[in-house]
Amino acid sequence: MKSVSKYIAVMGFAAFAFTSCEKQFGETNTDPTIVTKPDIKYLLSYSQERLMTYNGGEWIWEGMEQLFRFTQHVTASPYEVTGNVNGRYGVYYSQILPNLFEIRRQISTLPDKDQYQKMQEVTYIIQALHGIKVTDMNGSIPYRDAIQGRYETNYSPAYDTQESLFDTWLAELDQAIGVLSNTSLSNQLTYGNSDIFYGGDWTKWVRLANTLKLRIAARLNNQNAAKAQEIFKQVMQNAIGPIDNDDAQLKYTNANFSPFGNDINYRSARYGSTSIINFLKAANDPRLPVYFESNDLTGSYEDTLAKYSTTLPAFINPADPWIKFQGAPADWTTNPGVAGYISNAFAVGNTNPGNTVSRYFLISPINRHFFSPRYNGATGNYTDVLVTNAESCLLVAEFIEKGYGNGIDTKGTAEDWYKKGVTSSIKTMNAIAVAAQSAIGFSGNGDAEINDYLNGPEVAFNGTNDLERIYIQQYLNFYRNASEAFVLVRRTGYPRNSSTYYAREPFNEQIPRRWWLTDPGEVNRENWNAAMTEQGFTPNAQDIPTLSTQRIWYDKNAPEFGQGQ
């Protein structure tokens, strides 16, 4: 009997132990490092940070290797387009949009949601900011049905046409401008420091939204000039207006980040093209030493040349005060003689006893520390300006020059906005160089140098080709934004092939005008196929000839590269 009761006691104990343990299972299976109700400000910082820092791969595989060669800002060995381009697409849906949608969803569950109206509108501006960039190279993309997998279980979003995307974004930007400018809304909360774009300053957000509307107008111009004009007038008549001062630029500084690191020469080093360096030299542009590194023709090279009675190759003018900056052809096959000096130094001297051979590299590389301040162990700090004051001002100048400002107060002439934009570009680029500890164009406030530049014959308005001058200054300003540079060159056809002011160099390579979207698999293949067919795209085609002839909607009427009107 003793043994049986022992047996019962053990069973009873075991049964008791089980039931109390089960209740703890829920707690055991919950990761203590996660929460179910987040603070939305941390979610905003995440989306913003990802938008600003995903671009390492994009610079290496797309910006430097492809887009800047097509625009002819740089010249480099022509590698073929790889599947690593179009990084902007995936990051939009996986890293940027989800948190922004979640912020709005969290706000809708709060009892005091009315105090979050302004915080909510900011999410739409960020969606448009990156969305415009995504459609620039892809055409139709999902937007209205996107990001509905987590809560609405919609895994097959339809693709919105580019025209409807712009309509949606214009409406969202207008609503945002309305709410954010509304000073009579009470007790509005802000993101404070968690807003790493503008620190919660609503006015700056409104300016950004207006400038984004100008970006859209520039893209719509070839399809619907009347609509572009209407948008321009709205922006100029808005109480706050677009970005028109350097403080309101969308700036990102981060000592611990650099998109390139030491990979700025990945696969091939980049150099200045002949056209850009020649123009910067001719105009005495303070940005020349900021953008490009000097070649080896510094110091006592002249003595060495004299000692060995050697003259420099014909394409270099020995009396050029800017001799230390030389460009190379954008397409190496058009001038192999000069292009050869990219990889091969110019040798002076001989190996006879008592003599030496000096090797001089003649072509100026891009200023690597300007792009990558920690390159090779350097200690500079990274700055990026995603939406510049210069771009905003020069867009206004462009629209006024095209006559879109007739009948409204444009707060200055085209020339006024032009000078403002150019000044801002020079000052901003110099400030980036100062922070990066790379070569600067001027010390002090630069007013004297900028004044000389603005009054010089290469820059000042002359009544003949003012619009071209505006385009070229936009072009020079986009030296840190390959994506916008490509859109400019694609929509305007400038620099022009036959220009006497700033000529596009001959380029024998076929240039793609968009990227491609791969088959998304059985779940959404139907919608994707429909979108490809609607745009006249061959699904699955990834070859350059197809990508250069099948255009996205707003590009359909644009001129060929180099054939601007």
Place this chain on the structure above:
Amino acid sequence: MAIDGGTEKSTFRLSYNRNEAEGVVSNNKFTKNAFDLRVTHKFTKFLEVDMSAAYTDFNGKNPPRLGGLDAFASYNFGKLYSWMMPRNYDTKYWSQREHYTSQFGGVPNPGNSAETNLAPETRFWFSLYENNYLQKEQLLRGRVAFTVTLTDWAKLILEGNINNIYTRSESKELGQGQNFTGGLYSLGFQTKESNMQKWMLMMNKDINPDLTLSGYIGGEAQRYKTTYENSSTSGGLSYPGNYYIANSVNQPTTNAGIRNRRSFNSLYASADVGYKDMLYLQATWRGDWSSTLTYSNGTGNNFYTYPAVSLSWIFSETFKNSLPSWISYGKLRGNLAALGGDTDPFRINPGFAFNGYSTANGQTVPLSTYSSGSVLQPNLKPQRKISKEVGLEMRFLENRLGLDVSLYQDNTKNQLLDIGTPTESGVSTIFINAGNIRNRGIEISLDATPVRTKSFSWNTALNYAVNRNMIVELYPGRTEFNLGANIGEISTWAVVGKSYGTLRTTIHSTAFEGTDKNDPRNGLPILQWRGDSRTAFPNRSNVWQDVGDINAKFRAGWDNTFNYKNFSLNVLLDAKIGGDFVSLSYRYGTHTGVLPNSLPGRDAQNGGIQWTSQYANDGGTYDDGIIPAGVFKPGQIVDKPGGGTADVGGMTYQQAYDQGLVEPSHLPQFFYRYGSSSTGVADYWVFKNSWVSLRQVALSYRTPAKFYEKLKLNALSLSVVGRDLLYLHNSLPYNFNPASNNSNNTAYSGEEGFLPMMRSFVFTLRATF
């Protein structure tokens, strides 16, 4: 080494084991010390205790790494030697420090025009000789079990054990930048704790002479928890080559927390009935409550059962009077079992997690997002597998010959897995209970003793196994599922109606298909044309195509043991026939021209066509011409030699060449494009991986008694064993290593760089005192 002893009430055994090894790759070694103590003691007639304690100490250094930093070799041994380096690479020369280090310190930088040491892929030697990855593991195990004899037919066992592993890992990387800037030091600690308590009541009773009954009832509770802490320098080491956390250029980073934890409570019971030594029935049942299927609020389908029943009938016993004498034994068996399964801890309770900080604009702000890019199906259930098996075991000729045949089928339902969704939906996968995956097969084994004399015998055993699986059902609206095992651009899929493990890719070329069945162009790849190099090569189709099946046709093994007096020789062969294997090294070796298949056509000596180019900007004389096999795609325009263009769409390259519209393609350009990461096609680097291996040859010798007694020993034996000796058959090209699978995840069948084949020899001397 072990010593043991005992009395009639107690026994003990203490053993010590030491293992030291050096790997085949430089700088790789480990040392292991293991102590084990076991004590049993009988307190009274009805109470016994069994205790054991073990401690193992392991120190390992620099296991060979087969990953990579980028498309080049970086630190991947396999990539470096299979396709990066030419065959005349002088390892002895390039592996010396002065040749892999720059005069400026660090790794030679080809982007620096002043660099004097223009050595290839120096990162590999630098990280092999200058970096150290250390791991120390301490294992502690303890177990106590009490056995209480309740009656002569019932015993109660109460048991508890703990099992803890403490790991310390360190990574020391020397900076590869100028002046050795860069580098890294990281230090991590991980503790894995588990404990178990169990009670079991065991019963054993003969109800009557013909019927025996035994069984048990029991329950157990298991708890597991893994915690960790990691610190690492960030941004490089301030003092190069000094490895400590404070030596960090930027603020060091720290991470700590609970990696996972899970709890199980289980209850089980089993009953065995035997009738007259010829019919046996076993029924078991087990129920598990698992924490990993419990939602945070305590709800969830977290209970699953494993009932099973098996029946075996020794028919040779039943019919012993009517069976012929050459049948010694025969048993028929069948069993049916259900198994359950749960998932990973924390999986079903997602939320929002911190994701580092932003240091933008001179401030530090925390970042947060979803803890998982996966969305959950509501009301998740445990996995369930139903297993069915029938088997026949027979022995003949007084056990000289034996046969065992087994047929089985498993159906796994409600598998918990992640199924991909388009990224535009905002989530990357859905975590679901999926469909029905069926696995069926047959296993046959034969064993025999063909020769048996007083001093010599030969035992042989042959086995053969075939296994086929098929996806019966997946998920509503889904017919295909990417298993996430990518080798290059070829991935492994589960497709409804096909086997688990279909290889698919979008980069295979398209085969020409004419309207006429007998069109000689049918089957040739559609070609692409590059105007700069004037070379044609197969064009990627960019649509999904099936390119293989990873499943083997069958596996087999043949084991032989020969005994002669005190000698014993064992020879084991095993084989796998069938199953496709993806070889990324073959692709890149073709692309870079280091493999022999890239020779034909490379120059005049190797059959290259010789010609002088008529193109206006060319005019050179070449001897590396080939005529690629293929058909130009419709509308393909080419530049004609001598000027002008032509539409060669629909023509084979040979036809276009015969008409003078194209010149021969340059072979190096062809192979470059054939394998490059942007234009390479999957047409040629999937192979059948069939092999027959001489797996083991073992010779052992037991010294005769009169010899070991002279040494005052109780026993003495010697053996020499050779393992993985050679492949009698290997269907992979160029002696690639069939055992080079990239991962032991069953979805993988392929390599991305591999270590060479290795054989090992073990010499053992065993003495008993």
